[in-house]
Amino acid sequence: MKILKKGLLEAEISKALTQWEKEYLGRGSVQVKTDILRNMVIVALKGILTPAEQALTKTTAGLLSIKKTRSDLIETGSDQVKEIIHALTGINVYSFHTDISTRSGERLIIFMLEENLENKLTE
Template sequence: MDKSKGMIEAEVSKALTHWEKEYLGRGSLTVKSDILRDMIIVTLRGILTPAEYSLCKDKEGILSIKNTRTSLVESGIEDLKEIILNITGLEVVNFHTDISTRTGERIMVFRLSDDLTNKLL
């Protein structure tokens, strides 16, 4: 592989920002990607709208926002898997995501078919 760890991390961050804007209609304020063994861990900050924050004042609103946002992201999982495959050359075997309605931060974890860290050495 000709790309460095930092180059791949930056490429993933840029591609996910583009995907968010195209698929979800708006992007997060900041995106940071980190490669760790067979995982790519992506932290997206500033993803909630002011209206969503106001809904998150009670448990029902929090669950509603979490469920809606998770469903939206998971409905685009095939696109996300394709993005990761194109950048890393490895398939995504598992995907996990969660959102904090308090901080407006989303974490995405892509488990890969092989140890990407070793491939970069």
């Protein structure tokens, strides 16, 4: 049974994660794009680094420090973001993966769902 339009759900996920970032991290991304593919929700966030963090990435030690700190921050809030995805999709998240590019200031988050969400959506 088809439940929602894919594009609308992708937009709702982007909006919800941006709001979570603002509340949890103190600021949101400049741009967020969500794509649903089979049992994956892929979120690309751009403009996530503060000007101070951007300055720190000019050295290897600073770059590694920013990657570790940002990774730790997301991990501590992972239960909250998994719950956001569950609330919007109705499907449990069984795995969560993320990485940040300190060069481009982008983060990718991939939520692996217990079911194929894309099959339940309409175009």
